[in-house]
Amino acid sequence: MTAPSRATLPGTAALAILAIIVGGAFAGLIAEGARDLPSAFAAFDPYLLRIARFTLWQALLSTVVSVLPAIFVARALSRRPDFPGRRLLLALFAVPLALPAIVAALGVLALLGRAGLVAEPLTALTGARWQGIYGLSGILIAHAFFNLPLATRLLLAALDTVPNDRWRLASQLGFSPWATFRIVEWPVLRAALPSVAGLVFMLCVTSFTIVLILGGGPRATTLEVAIYQALRFDFAPARAVALVAVQIALTLAIVLVLKRAGADLAPDANIGMTARRPSLRGWRAKIADALPILAAMLFVVAPMAAIVIAGLRADLARLAADPAVHAATVTSLKLAALAACFTLALAFCLVRARQRLEARRSGRSPGLLERAMDTGAGFVLVIPPIVVGAGWFILLRHTGNVLNYAAPMVVAVNAVMALPFALRILRPAHDAAAARYDRLSVSLGMSTLDRLRFIDWPLLRRPLATAFAFAMALSLGDLGVIALFGSDAVQTLPYLLLSRMGAYRTEDAAGIALFLALLTLILMLASEWAGRKQA
Amino acid sequence: MISGRILATALLVSATALPAAAQETLTVYTYDSFTAEWGPGPLVKEAFEADCGCTLNFVAAADGVALLNRLKLEGENTDADIVLGLDTNLTFEARESGLFAPHGISLDNITVPNGWDDDMFVPFDYGYFAFVYDTEAIETPPASFAELLDGDPEIKIVIQDPRTSTPGLGLLLWVKAIYGDGASEAWEKLSQRVLTVTPGWSEAYGLFTSGEAPMVLSYTTSPAYHQIAERTNRYQAAIFEEGHYLQVEVAAATLGGAENPLTAQFLEFMTGSGFQDAIPEHNWMFPAGPTSEPLNPVFEDAVAPEDALQLPPEEIAENRSAWIDEWLAIMSR
Numbered sequence: 001m002t003a004p005s006r007a008t009l010p011g012t013a014a015l016a017i018l019a020i021i022v023g024g025a026f027a028g029l030i031a032e033g034a035r036d037l038p039s040a041f042a043a044f045d046p047y048l049l050r051i052a053r054f055t056l057w058q059a060l061l062s063t064v065v066s067v068l069p070a071i072f073v074a075r076a077l078s079r080r081p082d083f084p085g086r087r088l089l090l091a092l093f094a095v096p097l098a099l100p101a102i103v104a105a106l107g108v109l110a111l112l113g114r115a116g117l118v119a120e121p122l123t124a125l126t127g128a129r130w131q132g133i134y135g136l137s138g139i140l141i142a143h144a145f146f147n148l149p150l151a152t153r154l155l156l157a158a159l160d161t162v163p164n165d166r167w168r169l170a171s172q173l174g175f176s177p178w179a180t181f182r183i184v185e186w187p188v189l190r191a192a193l194p195s196v197a198g199l200v201f202m203l204c205v206t207s208f209t210i211v212l213i214l215g216g217g218p219r220a221t222t223l224e225v226a227i228y229q230a231l232r233f234d235f236a237p238a239r240a241v242a243l244v245a246v247q248i249a250l251t252l253a254i255v256l257v258l259k260r261a262g263a264d265l266a267p268d269a270n271i272g273m274t275a276r277r278p279s280l281r282g283w284r285a286k287i288a289d290a291l292p293i294l295a296a297m298l299f300v301v302a303p304m305a306a307i308v309i310a311g312l313r314a315d316l317a318r319l320a321a322d323p324a325v326h327a328a329t330v331t332s333l334k335l336a337a338l339a340a341c342f343t344l345a346l347a348f349c350l351v352r353a354r355q356r357l358e359a360r361r362s363g364r365s366p367g368l369l370e371r372a373m374d375t376g377a378g379f380v381l382v383i384p385p386i387v388v389g390a391g392w393f394i395l396l397r398h399t400g401n402v403l404n405y406a407a408p409m410v411v412a413v414n415a416v417m418a419l420p421f422a423l424r425i426l427r428p429a430h431d432a433a434a435a436r437y438d439r440l441s442v443s444l445g446m447s448t449l450d451r452l453r454f455i456d457w458p459l460l461r462r463p464l465a466t467a468f469a470f471a472m473a474l475s476l477g478d479l480g481v482i483a484l485f486g487s488d489a490v491q492t493l494p495y496l497l498l499s500r501m502g503a504y505r506t507e508d509a510a511g512i513a514l515f516l517a518l519l520t521l522i523l524m525l526a527s528e529w530a531g532r533k534q535a
Numbered sequence: 536m537i538s539g540r541i542l543a544t545a546l547l548v549s550a551t552a553l554p555a556a557a558q559e560t561l562t563v564y565t566y567d568s569f570t571a572e573w574g575p576g577p578l579v580k581e582a583f584e585a586d587c588g589c590t591l592n593f594v595a596a597a598d599g600v601a602l603l604n605r606l607k608l609e610g611e612n613t614d615a616d617i618v619l620g621l622d623t624n625l626t627f628e629a630r631e632s633g634l635f636a637p638h639g640i641s642l643d644n645i646t647v648p649n650g651w652d653d654d655m656f657v658p659f660d661y662g663y664f665a666f667v668y669d670t671e672a673i674e675t676p677p678a679s680f681a682e683l684l685d686g687d688p689e690i691k692i693v694i695q696d697p698r699t700s701t702p703g704l705g706l707l708l709w710v711k712a713i714y715g716d717g718a719s720e721a722w723e724k725l726s727q728r729v730l731t732v733t734p735g736w737s738e739a740y741g742l743f744t745s746g747e748a749p750m751v752l753s754y755t756t757s758p759a760y761h762q763i764a765e766r767t768n769r770y771q772a773a774i775f776e777e778g779h780y781l782q783v784e785v786a787a788a789t790l791g792g793a794e795n796p797l798t799a800q801f802l803e804f805m806t807g808s809g810f811q812d813a814i815p816e817h818n819w820m821f822p823a824g825p826t827s828e829p830l831n832p833v834f835e836d837a838v839a840p841e842d843a844l845q846l847p848p849e850e851i852a853e854n855r856s857a858w859i860d861e862w863l864a865i866m867s868r
Binding site for chain 1: 601608731736740742746747764863866
């Protein structure tokens with residue numbers, strides 16, 4: 001392991017913060033569970049084997065159905081920078097992230113459920129009553145609803161790092177679309193795929209509400225359900241820790257396989273960051289691109305339309321004047337903005353330090369520290385927020401009123417959970433910029449501050465704005481920690497939504513969901529706008 | 536450094552979000568729908584504070600299970616004087632924890648089905664689990680659990696998971712109370728009618744009101760909400776011959792709370808109309824004590840169950856995990 005130098009110090013510090021947040025939680029749980037170790041071992045039974053198998057199986061399938069189509073959608077969007085409504089569509093693609101799972105599930109079911117829009121035509125067509133999408137298909141569709149747009153955005157960001165001259169060259173040489181794909185697009189996509197697939201896989205591994213509701217029964221149970229049960233219902237911290245360990249080990253195994261499958265390519269040294277790809281001409285290419293875009297749009301927009309329609313039925317005027325909604329909006333925005341700042345700081349330090357380490361080793365295989373800053377940091381996603389929350393709750397309980405820590409805990413955990421997203425958005429752009437300007441800035445003897453100001457900021461402003469908006473959207477939708485710490489003291493919008501839903505106020509809940517979706521949309525559009533103003 | 540500043544700001548944010556403590560304070564841990572603005576909490580707070588000249592602080596957790604876990608975590612150092620919102624499925628475990636003190640008050644005001652005699656837990660409301668149906672989708676609801684089991688498998692129900700929710704566990708016990716050792720056969724039949732199993736009550740009820748399923752596991756008092764708040768008779772509870780499983784919600788003093796004179800005063804107050812008036816139309820349960828005015832007639836319709844089924848708390852505590860495994864084995868097929 002390389003000793004941290006000045007250049008990698010911030011990154012090492014960021015890793016240490018991560019380790020403290022996660023490690024502290026584990027320490028708390030283990031200290032509490034030590035009295036009851038047999039219950040940790042009792043977790044390893046045939047039932048565990050079965051749910052572990054199902055967890056991985058559904059997550060793998062979900063990853064395939066989310067990421068494969070996303071390749072085509074991202075490519076089509078990249079070929080059509082002037083596609084009408086492209087910006088709005090990309091902003092819409094981030095909205096599912098901020099929606100509580102039950103809202104998304106109801107949106108998908110409004111379309112494909114037993115009483116959904118397609119139910120009657122399908123029943124008439126097949127003669128048998130349409131049974132809805134409950135079962136594995138429901139889980140896959142709902143996961144694709146969340147993750148296909150996410151994967152599309154991340155892959156599109158990767159395609160955006162292809163330098164201008166490449167596109168120009170490809171068109172001058174008269175490359176066929178296939179040759180362009182093979183020679184220009186695929187290398188970039190392939191480099192990004194393992195990490196995008198890994199992210200989606202982790203999100204699906206930890207899926208809980210969606211799996212239970214749309215899975216149609218306890219047949220469909222993930223490890224996350226068992227962890228939740230162990231902590232919430234049986235209160236067996238040792239078992240929860242054992243289950244989390246299994247979840248991490250299994251995910252690690254799969255993600256390593258994914259990594260091996262895709263070569264981690266070094267970014268091109270001749271990169272130009274402001275890719276302005278010319279739109280392809282010709283009606284055949286137009287149709288070939290419009291089809292995947294429209295299909296993805298339909299797939300994402302239809303459930304969202306259902307959410308909007310349900311939301312419009314609510315008494316929106318009353319909700320808009322409701323002080324509880326105001327308070328929750330302010331709290332949500334404050335916490336999410338803080339979390340997003342924290343995420344960006346951590347992500348930037350990690351990305352910078354990782355790239356330094358990579359540059360220094362010049363071709364040798366990456367060391368432990370570098371790996372930890374890359375893949376390692378992403379693994380926080382498979383640690384359920386409820387575990388982090390419960391662990392810290394145990395640690396802090398002797399220090400006075402635990403609720404005092406609600407806000408910092410929510411900020412810290414949300415920041416950490418958003419980190420893998422931010423890393424994936426920042427890293428390609430950062431590494432590409434570094435590859436181009438590292439030598440220049442060294443030869444000019446630029447100070448760190450000057451470099452940040454003249455090189456990093458102008459080049460990274462756009463990905464930073466996107467990462468910020470993503471991190472905020474994710475934190476806006478969080479329910480994990482807030483469920484444990486939250487209460488009257490810290491009420492966020494999703495918390496308010498669920499508590500209205502839990503008190504028969506379904507229409508209020510639908511109205512708040514609409515509000516949450518709009519807020520996310522505005523956030524994404526604003527970040528797009530902020531990023532576009534190139535220096 | 537940046538992150539340090541952010542954390543500091545976050546701490547500030549949290550500090551300002553909390554109410555200041557007064558001199559004479561009673562702290563009650565309860566579940567969050569109790570303290571919600573539309574729940575009974577605000578009314579109870581106002582009434583009690585007018586009575587005692589003190590400050591009543593509610594601290595909310597997600598539900599009864601979370602409350603008990605929270606208390607176990609905090610142990611004897613807890614700030615709670617009273618824990619309000621445990622149910623009869625949890626009282627055995629709560630007693631075993633050794634964290635609660637005898638209430639020492641008279642329970643003469645308390646009326647709950649099957650009677651109540653306990654030195655530690657004081658009931659404040661009760662309700663029955665029931666299947667609620669949509670009259671626009673079902674003309675003749677099942678009149679008994681047996682009819683539900685043998686009914687048309689095309690008419691689907693939504694239930695909750697006993698591993699993650701109180702009503703889910705309630706259904707498990709309901710089936711046990713009616714069928715005993717024959718519970719697995721009953722579940723086998725019932726599973727034909729189950730559309731899906733949700734993690735909690737909200738998700739199930741959301742599916743029901745959005746029309747996905749015409750029947751859902753809820754409470755006999757659920758229709759009262761729709762009648763009073765939404766003025767619709769569309770949703771009704773199916774009343775079963777075999778009787779309905781009873782859920783009694785209780786409060787208890789913690790060991791530390793027993794030393795606060797306000798604790799006994801609050802428990803006493805809880806059994807009177809100042810507290811009980813807030814229960815029916817804010818917690819949507821039956822009051823366990825006298826109210827100053829008769830209940831809204833819609834609750835009369837809801838009282839129907841002749842038999843209040845219950846299993847002894849000790850038996851539940853001993854068998855819960857075996858019963859859940861049995862349920863899992865059948866429902867996972």
